[in-house]
Amino acid sequence: GEDVEQSLFLSVREGDSSVINCTYTDSSSTYLYWYKQEPGAGLQLLTYIFSNMDMKQDQRLTVLLNKKDKHLSLRIADTQTGDSAIYFCAESTGGFKTIFGAGTRLFVKA
Amino acid sequence: DTGVSQNPRHKITKRGQNVTFRCDPISEHNRLYWYRQTLGQGPEFLTYFQNEAQLEKSRLLSDRFSAERPKGSFSTLEIQRTEQGDSAMYLCASSLGDRDMDEQFFGPGTRLTVL
Numbered sequence: 001g002e003d004v005e006q007s008l009f010l011s012v013r014e015g016d017s018s019v020i021n022c023t024y025t026d027s028s029s030t031y032l033y034w035y036k037q038e039p040g041a042g043l044q045l046l047t048y049i050f051s052n053m054d055m056k057q058d059q060r061l062t063v064l065l066n067k068k069d070k071h072l073s074l075r076i077a078d079t080q081t082g083d084s085a086i087y088f089c090a091e092s093t094g095g096f097k098t099i100f101g102a103g104t105r106l107f108v109k110a
Numbered sequence: 111d112t113g114v115s116q117n118p119r120h121k122i123t124k125r126g127q128n129v130t131f132r133c134d135p136i137s138e139h140n141r142l143y144w145y146r147q148t149l150g151q152g153p154e155f156l157t158y159f160q161n162e163a164q165l166e167k168s169r170l171l172s173d174r175f176s177a178e179r180p181k182g183s184f185s186t187l188e189i190q191r192t193e194q195g196d197s198a199m200y201l202c203a204s205s206l207g208d209r210d211m212d213e214q215f216f217g218p219g220t221r222l223t224v225l
Contacts, residue, residue: 004152008150030210031210031211035216040218041218042112042114042201042203042216042217042218042219043153043201043203043216044112044216045213045214045215048211048213050211088152088153090152092212096141096143096158096165096166096212097155097166098155098214099155100152100153100154101152102150102151102152103150103151103152
């Protein structure tokens, strides 16, 4: 069945780069997403990548997709304390159904 | 603030009671979704509406759960005869629903605690 897996925790120092990894199982996934959830708030879409792309860059965020290995990563450059949050990887085949991973908790140390 | 609001933000109830949550989506959004999120997990899909029609329900949505979106605007999620296992964060999201890349905007959630 469909599944999305992520590592649970990541700790980095302020100013370093963070890399959050994700693997998914559905080879027919069309869109892959990264959402951010801060305490007491709902999920916020950070960025997404279409399955025919390898990379997408958006300011401090870089998404890399290895479709062969079904591996997605999110790199945050110059990580700030305000980046501390839970980051969810998600995939969909288009349409209504989106499958989320369990989330990676990013701790940024000052 | 994404523009999606949910009420109440917190609900504590005793086992066996009924509870109802409300979601107000972004006004021009046609699709509305309900998810459940338990501690340490990502959101799990429960159901979604295209305008007022409920088009899909997850197997997670037992007979005790019912959702409505009567006028295609706000939605309610009711849980009857609550059980301790229903304790979770219930998230609502909305989207335009007019394309495959359908960005969902999430509300802050309603945290349910069943004692």
